[in-house]
Amino acid sequence: MATIRDVAKLADVSVSTVSLALSNPARVSQKTLEKIRQAIAAVGFVADPLAQSLARGRSRMIGFIVGNVGNPFFGDIRRELENYALDHQHFVVVTDSSGKTDRERAMVEHLIGLKTAGLALAPSGHDRDYIDFIAGLNLPIVCFDQKVAGIERDFVGSDNYLAGAMLTEHLLQLGHRRIAVITGPSHMHTATERYRGFADTMANAGVDINPNFVVDGQFTRTAGYEAAMRLLIQPERPTAILGTNNAVALSTLQAMQELGFRCPEDISLAMIDNVQWSSVITPRITMVVQDTLALGGIIARRLMHRITNPQGAVEPPQDFVLTPKFVPGNSCRRI
Amino acid sequence: MATIRDVAKLADVSVSTVSLALSNPARVSQKTLEKIRQAIAAVGFVADPLAQSLARGRSRMIGFIVGNVGNPFFGDIRRELENYALDHQHFVVVTDSSGKTDRERAMVEHLIGLKTAGLALAPSGHDRDYIDFIAGLNLPIVCFDQKVAGIERDFVGSDNYLAGAMLTEHLLQLGHRRIAVITGPSHMHTATERYRGFADTMANAGVDINPNFVVDGQFTRTAGYEAAMRLLIQPERPTAILGTNNAVALSTLQAMQELGFRCPEDISLAMIDNVQWSSVITPRITMVVQDTLALGGIIARRLMHRITNPQGAVEPPQDFVLTPKFVPGNSCRRI
DNA sequence: TTATCAAATCGAACCGGTTCGATAAAGCCT
DNA sequence: AGGCTTTATCGAACCGGTTCGATTTGATAA
Known part of the structure; x- marks a missing residue:
């Protein structure tokens, strides 16, 4: 060389x-x-990029840290960021924390060691320690997906309250009253917001929420499946179920199929977030999806802005909240 | 610091x-x-890892290059590699070439610039130029998924011939004779092998292949959809369709649904490779899946072996071919 | 006591760039 | 022609480690 x-x-x-x-x-x-x-x-x-980075104290790399790169939601965002970064002579290093806070931290530290120019981070933690850690980092960071209270950084995400409200409203419109909801972890902003959207909409319509109809699905496949089962074996079943993310919603569909319930004839199902191949899943599930391309674009632009603009570093953090989109399917019937 | x-x-x-x-x-x-x-x-x-890498001429990073990190097949492999590498103080840098050869090349060059210790590569190219490029690289590389003739490197993959043969045999056993196949790009080893498995099995059973029943789906969603449509609008339709990867098979299912064909009542469907949430897709598709965890484990071990063992570099390349697994669904009926 | 050898430590060069103050050359004005 | 800027180029230090031959130290043997 x-x-x-x-x-x-x-x-x-x-x-x-x-x-x-x-x-x-x-x-x-x-x-x-x-x-x-x-x-x-x-x-x-x-x-030699390594020598350059060492001398400059800064590399042309951008760290991308999410809990699951296989999730198409993150995949779309990654692609947008990558395209944009590549156009600006930056290279995206993708890392997967598997949702584990300590692992994420190790990866962030590694990326810092690589002197990355900036970070696009879907935060996985929420406690004091974690927040302090993120706050202490001295490089451009754009957070997305999870809004974590206390992290003073740019944030890009969707209106999760609205997402929950839209689907609930839809189900109410169709005449449903016994609506169940499968929630996510209470420490996740997306989970609490989506639930708030549900609960407020129900309240506004004057419909009581049956406490037995609120079950925790942890946003995971296994917990979602169990939560769905708990719902379905009750003597008084809901007429509709709102899955607050794709994993719990699809697990619910699976549980329903296994127990012989037809969707939407027996029980309606609505879900937040898209899933790959949703078009071939029967029934096509009514859902509210995030505009992943737009999110990715904003993340990319914002991050590159902070990286390339000298004064970008001191600009106060800003929130970008996009409106999710309602995508009707045929998993909800009128009753 | x-x-x-x-x-x-x-x-x-x-x-x-x-x-x-x-x-x-x-x-x-x-x-x-x-x-x-x-x-x-x-x-x-x-x-400082950067300074170390510069001085040593080698970093503790491993490059992982695939055409689509969102594909769960690659996701599982990535996870295995990552876990194993982390246990051995190495860090995996994930890159996505979007299947584009030139982009893959740029990424490989970037990773080389980072002085990565080794590469786990799902090759996307096949021409002379590409092969020479890979051959010219002077670091441990383990290729997987696509076996490319001419690349003298370790290879880890599945027996694709067998995968095609197993499903064909299954369909024949069920009494099907008018079996159609949706193939992948002819330059891909997996595609040609899977088709060979199909063709040989048909020949061995003394069943003629209707030339109209062999259509190219490019292993993509859009091309697969069009290919399926071409099959389905023929006056003499097949009784069973073999989708040689998940994208073309699921596109076929979608096309069937849109045209009002029921699966498996009207047409049976079998597919090679798994897909996320396959358990909630109706019907559950009969498929042959690769042992992604085992593949990932072998890739990881082989690569780390070459990296850490001084004499590992000169060991002759070796092929590791795993047997895929038949997973019955209810998308194929006896006729 | 001194020669011998292994173990412990050191100094300097090196990896391949960047940066900045100093110097040299060129251009302009009176 | 002399003084003053501006522009172009250079040298040396630096980023933060590694490496290896050289030197020092300590122990053992004669």
Whole structure:
């Protein structure tokens, strides 16, 4: 591999001039610029990113940290960020924390060690320790998906309250009153907001919520399945179920199928968030989906803005909350 | 951030001794080892991975390059690799080429620039140029999924011929004769092998293949959908369709639903590869799945072996081919 | 006591760039 | 021509580690 010294030697200039020519060509005369250009081509020089990062104290990498890269929601965002970053000479390093806070922390620390230019982070933690950790980081960070109280950073996400409210309203409109909800972890902002949207809408309609109809699905497949089962074996069953994320909703569908309940004939089902291949799942589930492409675009722009703009670092954090979209399916029937 | 020189100063030893103590404690006396240990703790020293990589000419990172990180197949493999690598003090950098050869190349070059210790690569290319590029790389590489003729590297994958043969045999057993197949790109090893398995099994059973029943689905959603449509609008329809990957098979199911064909009553469907939430898709599709966890484990072990073992680099490349598993569903009926 | 050898430690060069103050060259004005 | 800027280039220090040959220390043997 050719180094900058090889180039300098061949072009008969100093190393620092070559470096300058590369980083700020305007300050170098046309004549030497041309000599250097030729020398670079002749030896096939490519700057070593590692050496650059070490000297600059900053790399051209962006860290992307989520709990599950396989989740298409994160996948879409990743793609948008990657495209945008690539257009701006930055490289995205994707890491998966599997939703574990300690692992996420290890990964963030590793990324910091790599002197990444910035971080796009879907936070997995929520306690004091975690918040302090994030707060203590001294580099551009854009958080997304989970809004964590106490983290003073840019945040990009969807209106989860509205998501819960929209589907609840839809079910009420169809005549449902015995509506059950499968919730997510209470420490997650998305979970509490979606539930709030549900509860407020029910209250506004003057419909009481049956306490037995509120079960915790932890946003996971297994817990969601168990939660659904608990709902379905009750003597007085709900006429409709709202799954507050895709995992619990689809687990519910599975549970219903296994117990011989038809959807929507016996029980209606609505879900928040999309899922791959939702179009071939029978019935097509009525859902509220997030605009992942828009979210990804905003995250990318905001992060690159903070990275490339010198004064971007001191701009106060800002929240970007997008409106989710209602996508009707045929999993909810009128009663 | 504390540097190694801070530690050396505090412990009153030379910088090189500190470095030695860290990399090979046995060569340092107990006394100084202890002094250094305390100094490290006192200043909170953590070695800068960038500086280490630059000096060593090698980092503790492993590159993982696939065409679609969202694909659960790759997701499972990634997880296995990540766990194993983390246990061995290595960090996995995930990159997504979106299946584009030039993008993959750019990413590989970037990873090389990062002086990654090794690469786990699902190759996306197949032409001379690409093969030469991969062959020219001078670091441990384990290829997986696609076996590319001409690439002399370790390879980990499944017996795709068998996968095609198993499902074909299954359909034949059920009495099907008019079996259609939706194939993948002819330059992909998995695609050709799966088709070979189909064709040979048909031939062995003495069943002629209707040329109209062989359509190209490109392993993609859109092309698969179109291919399925071409099959389904023929006056003489197949009684069973073999989708040679999940995208084309599920697109076929979608096309069938849209045209009002019931599965399996009107047409049976079998597919190669799994998909997330397959258990809630109606009907549950009969499929042959790869043992992703085992694949990931082998990839991880093989790669780390080559990385950590000095003589591992010169070991001749080896192929690891696993047997896929038949998973019965209810998408194929006896006729 | 001194020669011998292994173990422990050190110094300096190196990895491949960046940065900034100093110097040299060129341009402008009186 | 002399003084004053501006522009172009350079040298050296630096980023934070590793590596290896050289030197010092300590123990053992003669």
